[in-house]
Amino acid sequence: MPAPDVAALLAELERSAPDIAEPARVAVEWLTGGEPLETISQLDVCEFLWYTLPIKLSGDRPTIARALGELLRLGGMGRYAALCDSPVTTEILRTYAREGEEAGAAAYHQALEETGVLPPDTPELSWSSIMGPEELGAHLACAAALELAIVSGDPFDRKTLTIRWLTAPRAELGGDCWLNRVHGERLNRWVLGRGSARRELAQPFEVRLHAPVAAPTRAHLEPLRWLLSLATGGVPLTERFNLTRALVVDAVDRFGWDVMTTRSVRGEADVPALTTLKEIAVDELGALSRTGKRLELTAVGHALLADPATLWREATATLLLPARGEHDFEISIRESALMLLIDNGPLPYPELSERVADVVNGEGWRTTEGGQVNTADLAAPLGELQRRLDALGLRVDCAWGSPWRLTDIGRSAALAALRARALRPRQYAGMG
Secondary structure (H helix, E strand, O other), X not given: OOOOOHHHHHHHHHHHOHHHHHHHHHHHHHHHOOOOHHHOOHHHHHHHHHHHHHHHOOOOHHHHHHHHHHHHHHOOOHHHHHHHOOHHHHHHHHHHHHHOHHHHHHHHHHHHHHHOOOOOOOOOOOOOOOOOHHHHHHHHHHHHHHHHHHHHOOOOOHHHHHHHHHHOOOHHHOOOOHHHHHHHHHHHHHHHOOOHXXXXXXXXXXXXXXXXXXXXXXXXXXXXXXXXXXXXXXXXXXXXXXXXXXXXXXXXXXXXXXXXXXXXXOOHHHOHHHHHHHHHHHHHOOOEEEEOOEEEEOHHHXXXXXXXXXXXXXXXXXXXOOXXXXXXXXXXXXXXXXXXXXXXXXXXXXXXXXXXXXXXXHOOOEOOOOOEOOHHHHHHHHHHHHHHHHHOOOEOOOOOOOOEOEOXXXXXXXXXXXXXXXXXXXXXXXXX
């Protein structure tokens, strides 16, 4: 049975309740965007009532909500109409009016989560707060599937259903799945980037990054595995909570790390790659935690050691995670360097830094004084990248001053890191 025509419903309101006909018209135009009434979902109604109405519309908002409810009720959409005059809607509108936009938005997000129709983040996809057309289509389709499951009354797991809906081939997509569509959209946005030099550098990676970069079958990320394995029995720390000298010396012998001293190694501070490895394991992976004067393996660490694919995915992504105090500028430098290193090498540091400077200047990055970026401005972020590559065992030669060259596994790790960066969700400033 087709949904009633909006014009007919408004005409009926004009006869039966003329005082709310105009508020109803305003509300339904915002709600449907001119599309047929049958296309709306519970998510659409909730977002209109709890966000669009209090943020974007002026006037008597409770009356507008009530008017929309009457129109929906006339159209046989009683479940949606009930949302319009529900206590939840009344309380959210009151919160906006009394406590302001921030408090109202917090109440809106909490209420939306409680409906159960909001698609959750999954290991395959974390949703953006700024969605492109494909992602928005996927999000709405998943929300409609969740709503249908709730209405049917059959028990289901929200995350499992969302994964199934994202990954199943869809006839309306020509046999493709929503996950591929969203990934393709994000990759394309990442490749386009800013500036012709950046686009030219990134363009060949669009196809290469479409599929996940599988973990190598042979040994990889050996320094990280070594540290996590040691921590299964607890790693002793010094009075200043550093790794012991004996362990530091062993690590240098094992992995050939560069040291910051011409004398014998005295402690962790002499080996930047080891300090970086510990920070990655503790702060970014959450695989280790300090208990008294010991580093111990966390539940996350145990899971990572037991699952090589997840360890690969999570560890390689740290190559492009911002260190403390870093922002998009520094990550752009690291991204460009990895793209250059994957298919080139060995690259002497001066050549690498000059080529990276050309790319980031082309993107429009400028110094705090407004001038062009020079190679000196790249020293800190490239140093951070070097330490991370060495910490994970991804460079051929860790010696200071040696040309930069990735191992075969290092090239795969760089591709995995770039893919994770390209497919990350877009968020509003302040949301991560």
